[in-house]
Amino acid sequence: MYQDKTVKVVVCSGTACYVMGGSELLLLDDHIPSRWKGHVELEGSPCLGFCKNKTQGKAPFAVIDGEVLSEATIPGILKKIEEKLGET
Amino acid sequence: MHNTISLATATKPPQGLSPFDETTAPSAPHERPGPCLDELFIEVGYYQEKKHGQGAAGDVFLSKKTSDGHLISVLSDGLGSGIKAGVLATLTATMAMQFVAEDIPIQRAARIIMKTLPVCKERNISYATFTIVDIDGMNRVRIIEYDNPPYVLIRQSVECEPIKKMLLVHRRGVPKKSPPEPFTNARMYYSAFEALPGDRLIFFSDGIPQSGMGSAPFPLGWGNPAVHSYIQQEIAEKPDISARELAQHLVFRALLHDGYRAFDDITCGVIYFRKPRKLLVLSGPPIDSNRDRELADLFTRFPGKKIVCGGTTATIIGRELGRPVRVCLKDIDPEVPPASSMEGADLVTEGIITLGKVAELLEQGPRFDRFRANAALHLVEFLLDSDHIDFVVGTKINEAHQDPSMPVELEIRRNIVKRIASLLEERYLKKTTIRFI
Numbered sequence: 366m367y368q369d370k371t372v373k374v375v376v377c378s379g380t381a382c383y384v385m386g387g388s389e390l391l392l393l394d395d396h397i398p399s400r401w402k403g404h405v406e407l408e409g410s411p412c413l414g415f416c417k418n419k420t421q422g423k424a425p426f427a428v429i430d431g432e433v434l435s436e437a438t439i440p441g442i443l444k445k446i447e448e449k450l451g452e453t
Numbered sequence: 454m455h456n457t458i459s460l461a462t463a464t465k466p467p468q469g470l471s472p473f474d475e476t477t478a479p480s481a482p483h484e485r486p487g488p489c490l491d492e493l494f495i496e497v498g499y500y501q502e503k504k505h506g507q508g509a510a511g512d513v514f515l516s517k518k519t520s521d522g523h524l525i526s527v528l529s530d531g532l533g534s535g536i537k538a539g540v541l542a543t544l545t546a547t548m549a550m551q552f553v554a555e556d557i558p559i560q561r562a563a564r565i566i567m568k569t570l571p572v573c574k575e576r577n578i579s580y581a582t583f584t585i586v587d588i589d590g591m592n593r594v595r596i597i598e599y600d601n602p603p604y605v606l607i608r609q610s611v612e613c614e615p616i617k618k619m620l621l622v623h624r625r626g627v628p629k630k631s632p633p634e635p636f637t638n639a640r641m642y643y644s645a646f647e648a649l650p651g652d653r654l655i656f657f658s659d660g661i662p663q664s665g666m667g668s669a670p671f672p673l674g675w676g677n678p679a680v681h682s683y684i685q686q687e688i689a690e691k692p693d694i695s696a697r698e699l700a701q702h703l704v705f706r707a708l709l710h711d712g713y714r715a716f717d718d719i720t721c722g723v724i725y726f727r728k729p730r731k732l733l734v735l736s737g738p739p740i741d742s743n744r745d746r747e748l749a750d751l752f753t754r755f756p757g758k759k760i761v762c763g764g765t766t767a768t769i770i771g772r773e774l775g776r777p778v779r780v781c782l783k784d785i786d787p788e789v790p791p792a793s794s795m796e797g798a799d800l801v802t803e804g805i806i807t808l809g810k811v812a813e814l815l816e817q818g819p820r821f822d823r824f825r826a827n828a829a830l831h832l833v834e835f836l837l838d839s840d841h842i843d844f845v846v847g848t849k850i851n852e853a854h855q856d857p858s859m860p861v862e863l864e865i866r867r868n869i870v871k872r873i874a875s876l877l878e879e880r881y882l883k884k885t886t887i888r889f890i
Contacts, residue, residue: 379764379765379790416853
């Protein structure tokens with residue numbers, strides 16, 4: 366269905382992101398629909414560094430295939446993955 | 454005949470031991486040079502289990518380092534259990550600690566305590582027992598014991614039996630006779646020796662030898678000889694076992710004999726004269742990014758275990774050394790951000806939240822949830838398993854943390870590291886240094 370496509374999701378686990386809701390994002394794996402298994406690669410980052418730059422938006426941050434998502438939430442990330450996999 | 458210690462099982466007397474009495478011991482340390490002790494650290498570890506069903510422990514263990522370089526440890530067991538025993542034991546242990554810290558000779562201090570302690574009218578025994586250990590800056594050890602199980606001295610994996618002097622103290626309510634009679638008066642035992650690197654001193658409350666009493670394998674309790682051989686076996690199996698671990702193992706073993714419902718308060722203290730284990734904790738980015746390299750160099754050159762606390766700090770070191778930092782997504786804890794791994798680092802954690810949790814755990818005391826696995830608990834384990842801890846704290850302020858929408862728990866790094874260091878020094882008797890970069 367998605368051929369060899371994989372989407373790489375990097376979630377920040379730095380202090381600012383963690384307290385602003387990033388702790389939830391680290392559990393993303395539990396929310397990934399089974400049809401996407403094997404096509405989403407989840408990785409944590411000690412600190413992506415975006416919180417220090419106000420132009421990037423607010424914490425928590427996630428990077429989906431190189432695209433920065435600020436104020437990330439699980440539904441938000443899932444939507445982005447959907448876009449990247451070309452489901453919509 | 455060797456006049457300080459007779460060895461129970463050793464074939465030859467150990468070197469470096471010489472007798473000295475409290476009255477003859479020199480007061481100035483330079484008069485009696487000890488063995489090469491510059492690189493010797495005294496680790497004090499203890500563990501305690503309350504009697505099953507009691508809200509308070511009836512045993513008290515206190516340790517303190519005084520400003521003149523003495524290390525004093527006291528174990529007191531109050532008669533009975535629960536809060537009454539706890540109050541009596543606290544009274545005894547605190548008195549002993551204060552007297553010895555104020556330079557009152559240990560024998561006199563013990564006599565004063567004995568005369569102050571109330572005596573149980575029915576059983577004619579004192580309300581609390583004690584073991585007082587006083588170690589001076591030259592590692593000369595003096596011990597006074599009253600009614601606790603005898604302490605164990607392990608030297609080079611062999612149990613030594615120091616010669617003990619019996620001191621009779623007239624007990625209140627007993628007719629005075631001169632000289633006092635051993636069976637109606639209180640008997641204390643005084644012993645002294647010079648500690649050598651590798652020595653271990655183990656002392657415990659009667660909850661350990663009496664554990665399992667009444668059960669089929671131990672009708673009369675575990676018993677002192679069996680306790681001593683268990684200690685020797687533990688050390689033979691793990692020659693560098695820490696004081697903290699040994700105390701824990703002994704208490705757990707006794708608890709096992711009691712079927713995990715302690716019949717009495719179980720307390721064990723261990724003093725280990727060891728080569729210091731060193732730990733470096735790096736936290737926070739340097740004030741000036743030109744000093745990032747310096748931070749990375751500190752990390753690579755340190756001879757000992759290394760921990761990085763802080764996402765940005767880990768990223769800086771990883772970048773300078775060309776090593777990837779990987780977050781471990783296995784043990785996600787709701788309170789503490791996950792740990793990461795990096796080549797050369799024993800642990801990589803997030804910064805402020807983890808350090809805040811570490812301070813909280815250290816304040817709680819030696820009993821914390823051992824069955825959870827989070828970065829803060831790992832960090833506490835590393836801190837308690839080390840003797841000299843160097844903190845290097847970066848002073849750059851993270852602007853993102855100054856956002857008013859952030860929780861107030863995000864303290865200033867410098868303050869929290871200072872709090873951790875003072876807890877480690879005062880409560881866990883560690884040696885710490887803090888450097889700001």
